[in-house]
Amino acid sequence: MSAEINLPARGSRQSVGRFVKAHLRDYGMLLSLAAIVLFFQYMTDGTLLQPLNLTNLVLQNSYIVIMALGMLLVIVAGHIDLSVGSVVAFIGALAAILMVRLHLDFVTTTLLCLLAGAAIGAVQGFWVAYLRIPSFIVTLAGMLVFRGLCLILLAGQSVGPFPVEFQRLSSGFIPDFLALDLFNVGKFHITSLLLCGALAFALVVLNLAARRRRHAVGIEQEPLALFAVKNLALAAVLVYVGQLMASYRGLPNVLIIMSVLIALYGFVTRNTTVGRRVYALGGNEKAARLSGIDTRRLSFYTFVNMGVLAALAGLIFAARLNTATPKAGVSFELDVIAACFIGGASASGGVGRVTGAVIGAFIMGVMNNGMSIVGIGIDWQQVIKGMVLLAAVTIDVYNKNKA
């Protein structure tokens, strides 16, 4: 390809090594996830990446990933939100009351629930941003309040089941327009595979275009060899995952929602002025304010955003269980926060990436899933997860200090 030939031939082994070293944190996380996947793939005799299990893995972790997107912004802005687990439960309960008791349709319910999430975020955000009460305290209060309200709504009982259309939010799969019966061994979901292939192709083309653009203005970037390996690996993984899922029931609806949100939040944090301002706010609130940024409003909106995403997660979780229970979402906040920190976010704000948080969420998810298959009890699972969190952050901090 001409684009590649035009680039300077600086892809020597030495410069690759130097670049990897300089960006160890970025690659390290991805490699850790790959290592953990391979480890459990081996330990579970291949069960981990079986189509059924892979699909379950996605379904089980979708709500954590979605909330991690919002939590990342909250943490980058220098705050924390402990209430998300309770909000998940409360929104689930609200949805159950609206649909099961009041027989509202699922579209209206979804909209009302997302609105309720925004309102919850707005109230907490108001307390944090305008009344300047530390977010730890405000959301600790929120955690108690919304758990309590959830119990009140449900009167302590489980409410369900939900209408079928609502369940599809979580247990549905995208329709197959090109269903094929390959070799008469069962349905193969060709649309899913094609979608993944197209996505892989689009990503590589976009990356290449960005690389050329940066090259044109003389920005130093990763060596060509590394770029090629990275993109090929990315494309290969996407196609492989697509093929696996296609051989089961195709891509789950939730995966589509999640992917769109990941892309959206990745774009917002990297490429928009709003995203940049959130980083500046978390990095140095006073300097950001004196640069003309309305830091209070920005803090406020990170909480509103978190509320909406927590509500969405609450809907997905309720749809997955097909019932609203008072115990829903217990300790979700810890998984979500852990995902962000494993993903390299800084507890003091200003630092963190969407890709990091997503990888962090999947590291936790794969470990949960893998350890369960291997037969490790819930007791030891928690011990191991706790130590992984501590180790990940320690390595991160150590690397940063050394740099």
Added chain:
Amino acid sequence: MDSIQDMPILEMKGISKTFPGVKALDNVNLSVREGEIHALIGENGAGKSTLMKVLSGVYPHGSFEGDIRFRGEPVAFRGIADSERLGIIIIHQELALVPLLSITENLFLGNEQATRGVIDWDASTLRARELLRMVGLHDPPETLITDIGVGKQQLVEIAKALSKEVKLLILDEPTASLNESDSDALLDLLLQFKARGISSILISHKLNEIAKVADRVTILRDGTTVETLDCREAAISQDRIIKGMVGRELSDRYPRRTSAPGEVLFEVKGWNADHPAHPGRRVVKDVNLTVRRGEVVGIAGLMGAGRTEFAMSLFGRSYGRNIRGQAFLGGREIDVSTISRAMANGLAYATEDRKQLGLVLDNDIRHNITLANLPGVAKRGVIDHEREIQVAEEFRRRLRIRCSGVLQEAVNLSGGNQQKVVLSKWLFADPQVLILDEPTRGIDVGAKYEIYTIINQLAAEGRGVVLISSEMPELLGVADHIYVMNAGEMVAEMPAAEASQEKIMRAIMRSGETLMSGEVSL
């Protein structure tokens, strides 16, 4: 035999210290005599702080090359505790005091007057009083650190050093954030210590201080010793020292410019502001200010005169409460009630506190430069990364920001280069009137000259510049018109051509007397 005066208390020979990729110190020699005040000077990044960290054991023995002898004995410190035990005490620029503890508690932190872990408060208080008397601080020892000014905090640090039986006191830019009278008091204290046989190493950028107290001067440049000059044998001119620091003659410390102020650009009338924590206590009183197109207007005054408070209350009410007054740009009244409105109306304020208020230290140079004008590199809210890099590169070249690239984090830059990044940020915001609050504080002579050049360029472009500075020679050298502020009021104004340091000081003193006695003297 030499007299005792000439015996070296400290000898550092052939000190070299390498960081990954950088040789910070290269064969540096430093010899301090018993009972002398030895000034250590050099541009930012010349290696002064690194050398002092080697001396105090922050960089332990073995992590550098060369020998250190203290009172004739070779020493090998493994940490600060080792050097402190021998009486080598370093007072850093950023004071290491706990704000919410009392003076006494801070004095004996880590060295409590205690028996078996139980503190003897009576003994502590008595000893604290004695130490405070030695440094001339008369506040009660139970006062919290947060309630006393920076000047007094500096004295507490020195008292703390005294409590540790100091033999060699190292002060890293002790007067950088002090006003003139506090600085003088501090320098007098050093002279008293000298009389009692305590040696000091004084790191400073202020050449007049060095001329006043130093016995000898060692000049560092680019990690090597340039020379050691004896100030007592013959007076050393400031130009002589500057030449050693920068390696060239700086014939003029202020760039020449032809100023041609135009019509009135910016006016403030009847500006008032109250203290944020004490409503009703006015800290800015009926201030009027006029800035012409292409004019550099200086505001002189002592620390705490209300200059920063005035500027920040003007800039989108970022300081104070109950703010009243009018601001005009080009004759039209403008809304400056929020920072974004003030900016939209052509105002910019570059803070005196780069690290706390000016920069996002963890972000790179590029992100800091574009922060105040993100729409300038974005289209409909989407940032154009290539354009952003180009903008940052342009400012790096124009302001000569010394860095490995615009992707370097601001935290690793020297003070002068950090200041240039702050200036770049506000230049990119393209203001009509730029308020610069102590833009050259704590930066070296060469960088100062560059900052002045930038100020001149801004004026030449027809903008108005307000320069707040505590260094009177700087105001006299750079400004066209000088206002003098004291206790929240503008007490005098004069064209720079008619101004002198004496005239400015007299204006401040006279207004002080007026305030005290309630009547106009002279």
